[in-house]
Structures are given as C-alpha cells and as structure tokens.
Amino acid sequence: MSTFYLLPPRAVLGQRLIATLGIPPLQVTSCVEVVEALGKTLETTGAFVVYRDDLPQGEEAARALLDGFGAESGDEVIEILPGAPESRRWRFPM
Numbered sequence: 001m002s003t004f005y006l007l008p009p010r011a012v013l014g015q016r017l018i019a020t021l022g023i024p025p026l027q028v029t030s031c032v033e034v035v036e037a038l039g040k041t042l043e044t045t046g047a048f049v050v051y052r053d054d055l056p057q058g059e060e061a062a063r064a065l066l067d068g069f070g071a072e073s074g075d076e077v078i079e080i081l082p083g084a085p086e087s088r089r090w091r092f093p094m
Contacts, residue, residue: 001072001074001075001076002046002047002048002070002071002072002075002076003045003046003047003048003075003076003077003078004047004048004049004050004065004069004071004075004076004077004078005039005042005047005048005049005050005077005078005080006050006052006061006065006077006078006079006080007035007039007049007050007051007052007080008051008052008080008081008082009051009052009053009082010031010032010035010036010051010053011031011032011053012082013031013035013051013080013082014030014031014032014033014034014035015031016082017031017034017035017038018031018034035051039051048069048070048071050065050069052082055068056068061079062077062092065077065092066092071092072092073092073093074091074092075091075092076089076090076091077089077090077091077092
C-alpha cells in the first residue's frame with residue numbers, strides 16, 4: 001500500500017508555509033521552489049506527492065488519483081486542504 005500526499009497548489013502552499021514560518025514575503029517562484037523541495041523530500045520516503053494544480057480541473061480528487069496517479073485500493077491519502085490548518089487522512093476502499 002502506498003501513501004499519497006495531496007497538497008494545495010504549489011504557490012498557495014508556499015505562501016502559507018512562508019507566512020507560518022514568519023519569513024518575509026517571497027516571490028511566487030521562490031515559494032514554489034520551497035514547496036517542490038519539500039515534495040522531493042517526501043518522495044524519498046516512498047510516498048507520492050500530488051499538488052492540486054496537477055489535478056485535471058473539475059475532476060474529483062479521489063478519481064484523479066485513481067485514474068491519473070496510480071492510486072489503488074487500500075492506499076492512504078494525507079490531504080492538506082488549502083484553507084484548513086490541519087490535514088485529513090483517508091484510504092481508498094479495499
């Protein structure tokens with residue numbers, strides 16, 4: 001079974017992370033670079049990182065993970081919602 005991190009769009013997550021850390025505002029490109037570095041680090045653990053800006057527009061996230069990113073029955077998703085302070089965990093049904 002695999003773990004998928006479903007993250008907000010890169011720019012949104014980057015700006016949120018920078019604000020949380022109290023770092024002065026950065027250009028959007030710098031925020032994206034910070035987020036992509038974080039994603040690459042998560043991938044070294046064997047997890048899959050998917051940003052919402054990579055999902056097909058208008059498609060439900062679960063369907064997009066199954067159809068386009070290789071998610072399977074039993075896989076866990078750790079979802080960070082763009083406006084919520086905490087994450088949500090769920091699994092694809094067996």
